[in-house]
Amino acid sequence: MATVAAILKHRFIPGAAATCLFLLGGAAAASADTTLSATQARRLSAAAVAFSQGDYRPAAHALPALENTYMGPWVGYWALQPRLKSITQSQYQRYADRFPSGVAHHLLRQQWLLQLAHRKDWPDFTEVYQAGSPPDLLTLRCDAARDPLLASTLSVVSPFVLWSGAAAGNHACNAMARTALKEGRISQAELWRRLQQMYEASAFSAALPFAPFLPAAQSGQLAQSVKTPAAWISQQIQRYGAAPWPVEQTHLLVLALLRLAAVHPAQAVQFTRNLRVLSSAEKSLILYNSAYHATLTFRPESGRWYAEAYAADAQFHPRPRILAWMVRTALREHNWRMVEQAVEQMDPAQRAQRQWRFWSAIALLRRGYPQAARSLLTPLESPWTYYGQLAMATLQKPLVLRPTDPPASPRAEASLDEQVAVRRAIKLYQLGLYYDALAEWNQVLTDLRGTPAIRAAARVAFAHRSWLLGIHASSLIPGGEDWEQGYVLPYAREIAAAAAQTGLRKAFLAGLIRQESGFARGIQSGVGAQGLMQVMPATANWLQTHIPAAANADLHSTSGNLILGSNYLHLQQQQFGGSELLAAAAYNAGPAAAKRWLERWTPAPGPWAGPIFTANIPYRETRHYVQRVLTNTSVYAAILDRQPQSIWPQWHLGTVPMRATAPSAPSSTAP
Structure with a gap:
């Protein structure tokens, strides 16, 4: 299951965060009538x-x-x-x-x-x-800033602040910026800074329309810096030689090097080493970006280039995503000092994230500081999060589910069940409008205070078989999930039958379904993936043709969707040597992507191979997906087996396949 924020963003407003949707008053009064006549219900x-x-x-x-x-x-x-x-x-x-x-x-x-x-x-x-x-949606704030009737009266932040905070391809904010540039409300220095942001984000096509706002000498060269950066850089070196470069031309040089870093990082590194016109900070910038692009394709030079970037200017602070990949590259190379260097450069908010606290602890452990490592790991322990489970495994603790909290008050549940917003959310869910239901439900949860109220909301949702709503409510309980509520197992009989037919672990199958759909059986993704296991129609057709057990499975029924999805998942687990981790990655991104990653870089055997491989999955969605599926699997295993769970085995990478062991099927969930 995608996060609720991602689901809402997909359904309603491109670019909107879920929190933008619910800045409303309290839930409707409980006295409103929530009954419908038979005729009204049909309509x-x-x-x-x-x-x-x-x-x-x-x-x-x-x-x-x-x-x-x-x-x-x-x-x-x-x-x-x-x-x-x-x-x-x-x-x-x-x-x-x-x-x-x-x-x-x-x-x-x-x-x-x-x-x-x-x-x-x-x-x-x-x-x-x-x-x-005023809407929180940044696109609308940019639209308001270019509205001639509002721009002079609104007390808004400066156009550059709005522009620099938007995604590079945000059309509304880019249109606002062009208007502001014409009116002189964005300076040339700010324009160069924003173009650098765009080039760092590889948003080159979004940058090109701003060429007319550059000085005349550079305006005509911006397109060449994108289309043929290496040739353009060579021409400029021949033109200026050892003479000083004009400031604007140096700005354009940095952009061209950033473009080159994205397509030929080794060339960008070589130019950067030899160009004296660049400051130490500019050299560090280019080297960091070259290392970043290289590490996404597992190039072996990337670690060396990160080290070179750090040495060029130790005071330079690259963008958060580059530091994140510096850590991941260091993990691949077991360069624990580089892990520490990258984390030390992070801003406080990024450094406080669980993943970087965890890997900092591992770096300390590997460098011979077990007590310091334990002091970082102990606060992270949790059965409900990926890095919490990893911390428990590192400390050699099994996953044990604590006794559940006392049940929510029946009075609280009855009161919630009568609220108009609650009934709306549940009715929308029952009608199959899951995204609308989540929008209404999030408003309900925003108005609740305290664990008992949230527990009551989850129980109300589950009483109406609104599984996705209940799981979401349960995930908001302070201090961790309520496992009895958050890890419900609807369709248990069908899931058990599918697991038995395919040989999958029931806990693994349940954990993947919880992530794919939250047990919302009729949900459909924006690319057409269907049902509990979010199977693409093309994948269903392939399975019905090639797998006898799936020949008559109906993609749109609960049992048929489970048969199709579980057989596809079983194929992936077979192809990847029995590894649940790699099967989950292949299920989300497609087997070709998972094989490509393994062919470019295969971790050394050992218990850390799985977590380090997962951290280095280049697709952010797949990386988080695998982490959540594995976390779910551990919890379901503890519930179903009724005993403490050892966490390490499920992160096993299995045997790396060089060729498929079964006919190649299309991806199940990827478009």
Whole structure:
């Protein structure tokens, strides 16, 4: 299961963080009626099905009969959201007047603002923007900053601060920046700094439209620095020789070297070593970026280049992702001093993350400081987190589940079950609109205080078989998950049958399903992955053709989806020497990607091979996915086996395959 933030970002607003969606008032009053007549229920169901297919008409027809019910705001949302490109301000305003608050209104307002900015309808944008709280969505803040009716009256941060905080490809913020550059509200120095950020992010196409805002001498050269950086750098060396370079030309040189670092890091390193015009900080910058790009493809020189970058300027602080990969490279090489150097350069927020505290402890342990290592590891111990489990394993402690907390008060559960927002979230879940349900549910959880209330919310969700909602609530319990609630096992009989048929461990299969879908059996991803195990239709077709046990499996049924997904997972585990870790990586990213990583770099045998390999998975999504699946698996094993678990075995890498041992299937979950 993706994080709730990622799920909401996918469903609603590109670039929005989940926390942006829920800045509303408290949950609706418990006295509102949450009952529907049989006719209303049928109309609601038809409207929801049509909305999921992009059709607004059944919701529009049903709205008069449903607008005064507790689901009215969502039916109104379904009647407008699929046709945002064509509705008018008066249509939106009628909705806002009828439903002035709530999650559905908040989502529609943000989406309508995005549409108005796209139309450059600034009068209506200004009216809607000023009618509520300023949105936290950075895209909308950039739109507001380029709204001629708002820009002079809003007390907003400077255009450069907004621009530099946005993703390099954010169209709204880039458009705002071009306007600000024309008006002189972004300086040339700030433009060069932002272009450097874009080049470091490999967002070269996003940088090119800013060429006209550079000095004339450099404006025409920006494209060449992207298309043929090595040739351009050689030309400039011939042109200037040992003479001083103009300041602007040095800025462009740094950009060209960053571009070269992304495509030919060895060339970038060689140029950087020989160019005297570069300052020590600029040399360090280029060397760090060269090492970063090299380490993503497991080039053996990357560790040496990180060391060279550090030596060039020990006071230079590279970006957090580069320091993260400096640690991972050092782990591959067992260079424990480099691990410490990278962590020491991190800012306090990054250094405080569990993963870097853990690897700092391992570096201390490997360098002969066991007591110092133990002092870092002990606070990390936890059955519920990947690095918490690793800390327990390092300290030679098995995973033991503590006795559960006392159950939540039945009175608290009854009170929550009557709340309108709770009933909305559960109804949305039952209708198969899982993303809308999570949006409403997150508002419920935002209003709760204390562990008993959160436990009660989880129990209410589970009582209504809203598994994903209950798991999410359980994960928010302070001090760790409630294993009895957070690690429920619905569809236990079907999962056990699929595990028995394929030879998979039931704990492993359950742990993967919890991550894939949170047991929301009808959920569909943005790329079309289906059901509990998020199987792609093309993968299902392949399995039905090649695997006799899956020949008649229905992708859209619970049992059929489990048969298809578990057989595919079993194939991956077979291909990767029995390793659950590599099977999970292949299930998420595809077997070709997992094999490619292993062929480029194979860890030395031993208990640390699995964790170090996992830390070095180049795809962030797959890296986190594997960590969560393995963590889930340990907890489910403890629950199902009813005994303490040794954590090391599940991080076994198995036998590295050089060729597939079964016909090549398409990826299960990757597009």
